[in-house]
Amino acid sequence: xxxxxxxxxxxxxxxxxxxLAAPITFFEMQSNGSYVVPKxxxxxxxxxxSITGRNSYSSNSTYYQNSPTFNINYPTGYWTLNFSTHxxxxxxxxxxxxxxxxxPFEKNGVxxxxxxxxxxxxxxxxxxxxxxxxxxxxxxxxxxxxxxxxNDLIFGRISYNSEAxxxxxxxxxxxxxxxxSGLGGxxxxxxxxxxxxxxxxxxxx
Numbered sequence: 001x002x003x004x005x006x007x008x009x010x011x012x013x014x015x016x017x018x019x020l021a022a023p024i025t026f027f028e029m030q031s032n033g034s035y036v037v038p039k040x041x042x043x044x045x046x047x048x049x050s051i052t053g054r055n056s057y058s059s060n061s062t063y064y065q066n067s068p069t070f071n072i073n074y075p076t077g078y079w080t081l082n083f084s085t086h087x088x089x090x091x092x093x094x095x096x097x098x099x100x101x102x103x104p105f106e107k108n109g110v111x112x113x114x115x116x117x118x119x120x121x122x123x124x125x126x127x128x129x130x131x132x133x134x135x136x137x138x139x140x141x142x143x144x145x146x147x148x149x150x151n152d153l154i155f156g157r158i159s160y161n162s163e164a165x166x167x168x169x170x171x172x173x174x175x176x177x178x179x180x181s182g183l184g185g186x187x188x189x190x191x192x193x194x195x196x197x198x199x200x201x202x203x204x205x
Contacts, residue, residue, distance in 0.1 A: 023161045025046055025161055025162075026043070026045040027042075027043075027081070027156070028043045029041075029115075029154055029157075030154070032153045033153065035122065036117070036150075037153075037154050042156075044072050048074060049072055049073055050072075050074075051071070051160065052070065054140070055136040055141040057069045064103075066084060066090070067083065067104075068082075068092065069082050079116070079117035080115070082114040083097075083112070083113060083148070084103045084106070084111060084112030085097070086103075087110055088109065088111060092134055093134065094132060095131060098128035099111070099126070100113035100128055100129060101125065102114050102123070111129070113128075113129055127148060127151060128148070128149055129147065129148035129149075130146060131145070132145040132147070132164040133145040133146075133163070133164035143162045144159075144162060145157070145164035
C-alpha cells in the first residue's frame with residue numbers, strides 16, 4: 001500500500017508541476033503603416049527564417065559595444081534590428097529605455113534603436129524599448145528578449161534563446177498576440193514608461 005501511495009503522489013506531483021519553459025527564438029511586429037514596414041502583422045521564427053544575434057555592431061570601421069544586433073533573413077527579404085546603450089556609457093541591462101533615437105547616430109546619453117530592411121530605413125526616428133532578458137559573453141549574445149516601438153507606428157518584440165516570454169505566440173492572420181493594435185501597443189508602452197525607467201547616464205567622451 002505504501003508503495004502504491006508513493007507512486008500515486010509522485011504521479012500527481014508530476015502532473016501538477018508546470019512544464020519548464022524552453023528557450024525560444026522569434027521576431028514579431030505589427031506596423032500601422034510606415035515607410036520602413038508596410039501595414040500588417042509579421043511573424044518569424046526558425047521554421048520560416050534565420051535569426052542571428054550578436055552583442056555588438058560595426059560600420060565603416062567604427063565599432064559599437066553594448067549594441068545587440070539581430071539579422072532576420074527570410075526567403076523574400078530581411079530585417080535588421082539594433083538596440084544600443086553605447087552612448088549611455090555602460091552595458092545594457094534589464095529595464096525600460098525611452099527617448100531612443102536612430103542608431104548609430106544617437107547623441108551622447110541617449111539610447112539607440114533602429115529597425116530597417118529590404119532597402120528601407122528611417123533617416124530620423126524616435127522610439128523606446130524594454131529589455132526583459134539579456135546575457136552575453138563579450139561580443140557573443142547568449143540570451144535576449146525585448147519589446148520595442150518605433151515612431152509610434154511599429155510595435156514588436158524579439159526573443160533570442162530566451163525564456164522571458166515563456167512560449168512563442170501562435171501567429172494569427174489579423175492580430176498580434178502581445179500588442180493587439182497600434183493604439184494598444186502605444187498605451188502599453190506609455191504605461192510601462194510610467195512604471196519603470198532606466199536612468200539615462202550621460203557620459204563625456
